[in-house]
Amino acid sequence: MTVGGPGVRRGSAVGRAAVLAAGWSFALAGGLSGCGRTGLSNRPDVVEDSASDTPVGIDALDPNWSLPDEATAVTITGHGFQGAVTVDFGRAEADASVLDDQTIVVTAPAAGMETTVDVTVHTALGDATLPDGFTWSADEPVDTGDTGGGDTGDTSGAGQTGGLVEFSLLQIACPSCLGYTSDLQVVATAGFHQPTPKSWVSWLPAKGTCVTDPAPTQASTAFLDAGSRLWLEYGPDDHPDVSVALDEDAGVYGADGLTADDFVRTAGYRVEVAGGGDVPAFTAENAFYTPDSISALTPMEMLYSDPRSAFAAKIKKSAADFTWSSNGGNDGFAVVIDAYNASSGAPLGEVFCYDGDSGSMRVPSNYLSGFPSGSLLVIGMYRYAVDRFVRPDNGSDVQTVITFGVLGTGVLAN
Numbered sequence: 001m002t003v004g005g006p007g008v009r010r011g012s013a014v015g016r017a018a019v020l021a022a023g024w025s026f027a028l029a030g031g032l033s034g035c036g037r038t039g040l041s042n043r044p045d046v047v048e049d050s051a052s053d054t055p056v057g058i059d060a061l062d063p064n065w066s067l068p069d070e071a072t073a074v075t076i077t078g079h080g081f082q083g084a085v086t087v088d089f090g091r092a093e094a095d096a097s098v099l100d101d102q103t104i105v106v107t108a109p110a111a112g113m114e115t116t117v118d119v120t121v122h123t124a125l126g127d128a129t130l131p132d133g134f135t136w137s138a139d140e141p142v143d144t145g146d147t148g149g150g151d152t153g154d155t156s157g158a159g160q161t162g163g164l165v166e167f168s169l170l171q172i173a174c175p176s177c178l179g180y181t182s183d184l185q186v187v188a189t190a191g192f193h194q195p196t197p198k199s200w201v202s203w204l205p206a207k208g209t210c211v212t213d214p215a216p217t218q219a220s221t222a223f224l225d226a227g228s229r230l231w232l233e234y235g236p237d238d239h240p241d242v243s244v245a246l247d248e249d250a251g252v253y254g255a256d257g258l259t260a261d262d263f264v265r266t267a268g269y270r271v272e273v274a275g276g277g278d279v280p281a282f283t284a285e286n287a288f289y290t291p292d293s294i295s296a297l298t299p300m301e302m303l304y305s306d307p308r309s310a311f312a313a314k315i316k317k318s319a320a321d322f323t324w325s326s327n328g329g330n331d332g333f334a335v336v337i338d339a340y341n342a343s344s345g346a347p348l349g350e351v352f353c354y355d356g357d358s359g360s361m362r363v364p365s366n367y368l369s370g371f372p373s374g375s376l377l378v379i380g381m382y383r384y385a386v387d388r389f390v391r392p393d394n395g396s397d398v399q400t401v402i403t404f405g406v407l408g409t410g411v412l413a414n
Helices: none
Strands: 009-012 017-021 055-064 073-078 086-089 092-100 103-108 115-123 126-136 160-171 186-196 210-212 229-234 242-249 252-255 268-273 282-289 314-316 320-323 332-340 349-356 359-364 376-390 397-414
Touching: 017 229, 055 115, 055 126, 073 115, 086 103, 115 229, 160 282, 186 242, 282 376, 282 397
Parallel strands: 160 397, 314 397
Antiparallel strands: 009 017, 055 073, 073 103, 086 092, 086 115, 092 103, 115 126, 160 186, 186 252, 210 349, 229 242, 229 268, 242 252, 268 282, 320 359, 332 349, 332 376, 376 397
């Protein structure tokens, strides 16, 4: 899979440049690709207490324990998770991936002994501590309390990652400039694997930050048999309005020939798995939600579709400003800029900026200053939604990345 967008494709010549179409997807054994979505359907309810009056607060850790010799992926819910965020488990600092200002994913390190420690979240707004927030214990709890999707009682994978589902819609300006045959690409991919403390989304930058040339993580490269097919469905169980069938190939599930009608905006989809030798059949209701579309964005010139007027948008190094409509309250928003040599078409690098879906973003000048003026740009704007649902056979989390994206062109200016 690839995270949050379409796979990279080689484009046709525009003027003297050969341009590659930009876009992100989670490299699921090189076989899957996908994009973003709205609210976190399975986020635990925020507990209203006195801590909510403070700039930063911790409500819960899921899970809040681990075996002493295992590192464990932990979801922290609360509020005020903004800027560069780190998490301390006792005296051990761990890097955090901020999904939104109420949700963090972090890996609790192996302690090597049975102990309980305070958990502290450090943010741009301040710090918050949950006393005795995490425990390493040799005795596994009988029930973690998280039964989303139909808990069968086996929680051996609780707190770990057991799969990935991606669903994306990408609108493409000037498809012939970028090597596409259509101005619309809808992609659905999925895969299940043995539970692991690794995450498919830990590489995402913290909100309000940018990274150069990011490398998506792979939680696993070996996938399980969950039957010959699975479905992403919206509407009634007996007669769904939309039923997207994903066929299996070497453990990786994908669908071809999808249209805009398969990707319903602001809709809750369920995942239905036929079941096979490794993963039994199950249904996960409201496994993910799709985002609203992107509209009224600027600079509008990046959406020119005629090859003769493509690359008309002037993106200034000192003020690379982007705006968009923000209907629907989506989880996050990414602006992805790929730069190419104007003469040879050779790739120069990529800038990936991630923030809340506020409707505006400025890419800091230091991230673009290293590219020469006149560089051709492929610009992706993506509404992200990162979520999870529980695999009922072992209690592990299946991470979901659902994205609505727009792909355009520009040129770098001083």
